[in-house]
Amino acid sequence: MNIRLELAKLLNLCFVFASAYMFWQGLSLFANTDSPIVVVLSGSMEPAFQRGDVLFLWNRNTQNKVGDIVVYENEGQDIPIVHRVLREHHSKSESQNKQFLLTKGDNNAVNDISLYKNKKIYLSKEKDIVGTVKGYLPQIGYVTIWVSESKYAKYTLLAFLGLSSLLGGE
């Protein structure tokens, strides 16, 4: 066994992970949001977005317009919700950047008030909005849903990665 070669392989692996992480963080910085790419998890925006569709977010706008599709997170919950802005209210004075939004899923019968926490009836653009949807790729994200929801898929993926790293020596 050549230790130098094994170490070089390890370094290569680290490089792959580091560059993936850098790509994600760079994108976050560019779009000014925690998650610049999200996968749709529910059917509440059908037929526009189905489960597994990939959305690209942008969060450098200080205000949203009615009709924008936004991603928000409720306090204390890590589930991103993708819904459309139904109403917006913002202050007349330029200095105050506050905006209140009411959202609704296209496929839902009623607005989101029942989803908001702490008896809120509006979202705050500043605090609650993760980003505004700008771009769309169909279905590709289904892999992540598949891996996170089916343990067989997870083990298959892990087995594949493990095998290929074991067998992959030059």
Next chain:
Amino acid sequence: MFSLTQRFQVVSNQAITFSLVIIAFVVASSWIQLLYPSNVFQNTTSAIANVTPSMTLRTSRYYGSQNGKPKENVRVSFDLESDFSPLFNWNTKQIFVYLTANYNSSGSINEVTFWDDIITSKDKALVQLKNAKSKYTVWDLESGLSGKELDFKLHWNIQPWVGPLVYGETDISGDHKLTVEARKKNTESGDAEKVSKRKKKRTKKQKVN
């Protein structure tokens, strides 16, 4: 020489490059179709008429009421005509059209949706509504809507099969400005009675549940 991972890498790299080229082509060609022969961002028109408001008082949080104070809720009925068929091209999955109203209140600028619709095919792209009811009941965040001047606009949003979302506004003609009249004083007590009755009903319902 050629390991399993290497083969996999080469194949996946080629697949990614190939699909990126296809996506770029689809997006570019659909944008050209939106701009030529006629620019849909400027030439989509709509006509609105007979906008009539109706107001109720609600005390539920789901209708904007806070601390049990009755809240003015406004619905409108309206006639609307517009043709969205030029927005359909081979990268159009659906068009979301929405009728909004802008208004100013004491401290803020507001835009609210009264009606919206999803159009999934070109044959359904002609919108012709007579005496349609608004889908949503609208309230103001701070106070009431009475006395506010609503300015109606019809917007559209193209949801593509792939690529960026496209937004635009129609050039609206007709009587699109409407001032919501204040509620008459003598009906106020009547409204309040209705409200309290509704409250009683609701508490009963909750007990049953």
